[in-house]
Amino acid sequence: MTLRHITSVSVLTISAMLLLSCGSTGPKIVSTPIANIDTQPRKTTELTDDQKQTWAHLDLVNDTIPGMSVEKAYNEIIKDYEGKNVIVAVLDSGIDIQHEDLSPVIWINKDEVADNGVDDDKNGYVDDVHGWNFLGDIVGENLEMTRIIKAHQDKFEGKTADQIPADQKEDFELYQKAKAEYDKEVQQAQANVARYQGILQQLNSSYAAVSKALGKETFTKEEVSALKAESDSLQQSKQFMLFVMNNVGDDIEEAKTQISSGIDYFKGRMDTHFNLDKNFRAENLGDDPDDMSTKYYGNGDVSGPDPKKEDARHGTHVAGIIGAVRNNGLGMKGVAENVTIMPIRAVPDGDEYDKDIALGIRYAVDNGAKIINTSFGKYYSTHPDWVNDAIKYAADNDVLIVNAAGNEGLDLDENRVYPNDEWPGQIDEIADNFINVGALTSEYGSNMIASFSNYGQGSVDVFAPGAGIYATVPNDEYEFLSGTSMASPNVAGVAAVIRSLFPKLSAAQVKNVILNSGLSPNAEVILSGDSDKVKPFAEISETGNMVNLYNAIILASQMSK
Numbered sequence: 001m002t003l004r005h006i007t008s009v010s011v012l013t014i015s016a017m018l019l020l021s022c023g024s025t026g027p028k029i030v031s032t033p034i035a036n037i038d039t040q041p042r043k044t045t046e047l048t049d050d051q052k053q054t055w056a057h058l059d060l061v062n063d064t065i066p067g068m069s070v071e072k073a074y075n076e077i078i079k080d081y082e083g084k085n086v087i088v089a090v091l092d093s094g095i096d097i098q099h100e101d102l103s104p105v106i107w108i109n110k111d112e113v114a115d116n117g118v119d120d121d122k123n124g125y126v127d128d129v130h131g132w133n134f135l136g137d138i139v140g141e142n143l144e145m146t147r148i149i150k151a152h153q154d155k156f157e158g159k160t161a162d163q164i165p166a167d168q169k170e171d172f173e174l175y176q177k178a179k180a181e182y183d184k185e186v187q188q189a190q191a192n193v194a195r196y197q198g199i200l201q202q203l204n205s206s207y208a209a210v211s212k213a214l215g216k217e218t219f220t221k222e223e224v225s226a227l228k229a230e231s232d233s234l235q236q237s238k239q240f241m242l243f244v245m246n247n248v249g250d251d252i253e254e255a256k257t258q259i260s261s262g263i264d265y266f267k268g269r270m271d272t273h274f275n276l277d278k279n280f281r282a283e284n285l286g287d288d289p290d291d292m293s294t295k296y297y298g299n300g301d302v303s304g305p306d307p308k309k310e311d312a313r314h315g316t317h318v319a320g321i322i323g324a325v326r327n328n329g330l331g332m333k334g335v336a337e338n339v340t341i342m343p344i345r346a347v348p349d350g351d352e353y354d355k356d357i358a359l360g361i362r363y364a365v366d367n368g369a370k371i372i373n374t375s376f377g378k379y380y381s382t383h384p385d386w387v388n389d390a391i392k393y394a395a396d397n398d399v400l401i402v403n404a405a406g407n408e409g410l411d412l413d414e415n416r417v418y419p420n421d422e423w424p425g426q427i428d429e430i431a432d433n434f435i436n437v438g439a440l441t442s443e444y445g446s447n448m449i450a451s452f453s454n455y456g457q458g459s460v461d462v463f464a465p466g467a468g469i470y471a472t473v474p475n476d477e478y479e480f481l482s483g484t485s486m487a488s489p490n491v492a493g494v495a496a497v498i499r500s501l502f503p504k505l506s507a508a509q510v511k512n513v514i515l516n517s518g519l520s521p522n523a524e525v526i527l528s529g530d531s532d533k534v535k536p537f538a539e540i541s542e543t544g545n546m547v548n549l550y551n552a553i554i555l556a557s558q559m560s561k
Contacts, residue, residue: 047442052480053332055442056321056465056490059550060519066444067465068490069550070335073497074326077553078337083500087340088322088371088492089131089364091357092315094304095343096474097130099316101324101331106130107342109367123366127300132363133345134298134356136285137305140272141350144380145178150276151382178380186274189266196262203244203259206237207252221245273350281353289353292386302343309474311349317481318375319343320472321489322496331478332471335493335549338500342369347376354383357419361390365397370499370507373492374419375404375485381418388430391421395431400499400507402492404484405438405460407452409528412436412459422459432508435495435515439466439487440546444521448537451529453484455540461515463540464490464547494549501553502560509559517555518545 047055047065055063057070087107097106111121112129119126142150152175156164164172210224211217213234224242229235241252248255272280281289287297304311319341324334344364346356357374364372372394381387394401406417416423421434438460439450450467454460466487473479491514498510505513520538527533527540538544 052442052468053470056469057333057335060444064444065442066440066448066519066521066546067442068335068494068546069548070493073550073553074337077550078497078501081501083338083497084503085338085340086336086371086496086499087342087367087369088336088373088496089342089344089360089369090315090319090322090489091344091346091360091364091372091374092318092376093347093349094133094302094309094312094345095315095319095341096303096309096312096472097343098303099320099472099474100476101328101472102316102319102341104325104328105323105334105339105341107340124296125300125363129300131300131302131343131345132298132360133301133304134360135304135345135348136298138280138284138348139304139306139311140268141280141348142275142278143182143273144351144378144382145182146274146276147351148174148178148380148382149182153276174380182274186270189269189274192266193263193270196259196266200256200259200263202240203252203256206240206244209234209237210241220250268349280348280350287355289355290383292355292358292383295359298345302345303474304345313473313479314375314481314485315343315345315347316474317469317471317479318373318485318489320478321469321486322373322493324472335490336496336500339493339496342367351378351380352376354381354386354418358383358386358390361387361394361401365394365399370399371492371495372399372401373403373489374401375483375488377404377406377417377419379415379417384418387419391419391434392431395433395507398507399433400495400510401434402488402495403434403436404488405436405456406454407439407483407485408454409452410454411527412454412456414456415454417454420459424459427458433511435491435511436461437466437484437487437491437547438463438541439482439484440464441467445523446526446534448521448523449525449527449540450482450484451526452482453487455527457539458542460541462491462518462543462545462547463487464494466490491547494547494552497549498552498556502556504560505556510556513552513556513559514547515543515545517551518543518547519551520544521546 055065056067058065058067059069059072060066107130109129113120114129115127125132152171156172156175213227214223224238227238229238244255285297287294303309320332320334322334323336323339323341324332326333326337342364344360346352346360361372391401414424420436421429421431438455439453440448440463441450464487466484467482468480469486470478470480494514495510498513523537524534525537527535
């Protein structure tokens with residue numbers, strides 16, 4: 001992402017106190033930006049349980065944890081200042097809008113009458129009281145490469161390049177690339193099913209042997225360790241049980257559940273992600289994903305079709321990171337206080353359709369969102385221009401998009417991911433309203449880049465907390481999840497605070513504030529979890545910065561003068 005550079009906080013007169021007053025456009029700032037972070041001591045002790053739940057909000061100087069200084073910003077700058085309410089659209093898998101920590105902040109379309117079957121506000125979406133569900137009853141879906149194979153296999157299967165007409169060469173090359181990756185991933189999934197099934201079988205037989213030898217069905221690791229194995233087979237069973245119990249504890253049924261979950265996951269991928277025989281779109285929605293003229297499909301059920309709301313887990317977690325109610329004493333605190341969450345369901349278990357994403361972005365823009373969080377991505381796209389045009393539409397309407405960089409540990413300067421505003425061979429960003437976010441861990445130093453996080457000096461803008469993030473999940477529960485999907489909403493939350501406190505700043509200006517106010521560690525970091533792959537932190541994103549709310553508010557206040 002090419003930046004429209006402004007003066008960075010890191011080169012402001014750090015040693016002096018900033019005395020900035022924004023009058024009616026924001027809070028009065030009497031604060032010094034955080035700087036000289038490499039003189040800070042490294043944390044050497046394990047995080048406490050409270051720190052594990054809140055580390056993304058903590059401060060590197062005060063807590064020696066590379067959080068975004070959220071609590072410091074609220075305690076020292078924001079205090080009781082009430083900004084303007086900001087609508088943040090969460091374009092995701094769905095949201096549990098009845099969650100105890102989210103229901104007060106869920107968007108309500110005041111121009112729509114609930115459940116009357118009438119398009120009261122004449123926007124084309126009937127009963128869109130809390131947003132829109134572009135997936136209808138779809139949960140599982142193909143990957144895009146599977147769809148590409150299905151679309152072209154009758155034409156290209158068994159053919160060689162010299163048999164393909166010139167006007168079909170590009171499609172043939174795409175088909176070959178998708179087919180090669182598909183075959184590799186299917187083989188891996190099948191191998192994992194067999195491996196987990198073998199482990200479960202071994203666990204069952206080992207448990208039975210050890211249980212019989214001990215004369216009891218429930219036993220501890222210490223009892224297994226003390227067991228005298230009088231045969232080679234019993235010795236093998238004993239060692240296997242000790243291996244399992246050292247990793248998961250004494251609860252053998254829980255170990256069996258975890259292994260069975262692995263089997264179900266990879267079998268599920270075969271049934272959905274790689275299924276060449278099913279058309280989930282036609283069966284469950286009836287919409288043509290290759291026809292942009294049909295725009296009004298789906299329904300208003302933004303939590304999704306599952307009564308247990310399992311498919312809304314990802315979106316609910318993302319929503320909580322951004323805006324879970326801060327002052328209710330429940331569960332967790334979102335980054336942004338004065339925020340409304342607009343749910344837009346467009347991301348299935350599988351790859352999203354370009355049409356749904358493009359229309360989802362446009363729906364958010366047309367219904368008042370000022371920020372859109374897009375925690376998803378894929379490496380194949382059949383209609384990328386539709387999404388790119390939607391991103392530009394958001395830019396034209398002063399809407400900021402905050403995007404997850406992806407979780408494959410790839411250099412995006414060499415690998416194209418969708419969506420993005422810049423990619424290999426395209427050095428100029430397509431719009432000035434798009435932030436691409438990589439993921440940090442809570443460990444400041446060489447291990448602070450999450451092993452899964454994508455990176456790229458020209459393709460990723462900034463990094464933010466994304467590993468082990470505690471937030472809302474359906475049915476009033478809370479969980480730790482990891483991914484750039486969690487880093488993106490942390491930044492969207494920061495953006496919401498800035499747009500709330502300084503509403504006169506444009507989306508492009510808010511982007512520049514976030515990108516240029518971060519902390520810049522002078523450290524070499526391990527990438528992709530590979531200790532042989534090390535680069536300076538400054539060389540793995542456009543800015544070389546970690547997002548910091550405290551500094552962002554100070555810089556925003558200066559720009560708003």
